Amino acid sequence: MQRIAKFHKVSEEQFTKDMKDEFPQMAIEEIKKVYQDVKLPKRATKGSAGYDFYAPFSISLKPGETIKVPTGIRVEMENGWVLKCYPRSGLGFKYRLQLNNTVGIIDSDYFYSDNEGHMFSKITNDSREDKMVIIEKGSGFMQGIFVEYGITVDDDAASVRNGGFGSTTK
DSSP: OOOOEEEEEOOHHHHHHHHHHHOTTSOHHHHHHHHHHOOOOBOSSTTOOSEEEEOSSOEEEOTTOEEEEEOOEEEEEOTTEEEEEEEOHHHHHHHOEEETTSSEEEEGGGGGSTTTTOOEEEEEEOOSSOOOEEEOTTSEEEEEEEEEOOOOTTOOOOOOOOOSTTGGGO
């Protein structure tokens, strides 16, 4: 196995800003506690491909409900690699929990963005069986898999990223 990446927490300041944007009613003291408890992603077993991302707070979603979760995590990785994020298999199977962008793509240069490369996960309970999704704080809800990629022989991309969703098409 190649060791090509390292997970970090974003700064407390960045996390607080992003949490306030998503949850303006949440008190600063509560946000600081959430930040202190953020766990870096880990593989569950030596044969696991996916790194489990842990819920920074408890999440309850009725069928059809959506939430955007600031994970508190950023990832530093070598060029030529990408982190692909998916819902945890069991949550997808039992509840049809979906990432709103189907597969989250974290590029290697996202780490250097103005938002510190803070990864978010927007998830929806797409249950067709009227099932409530409850994800306890600290339990795995998303998994990320590192994948090597190639480029075309005539590729001439020279732009520098600064931002997340839609920043590379501006």
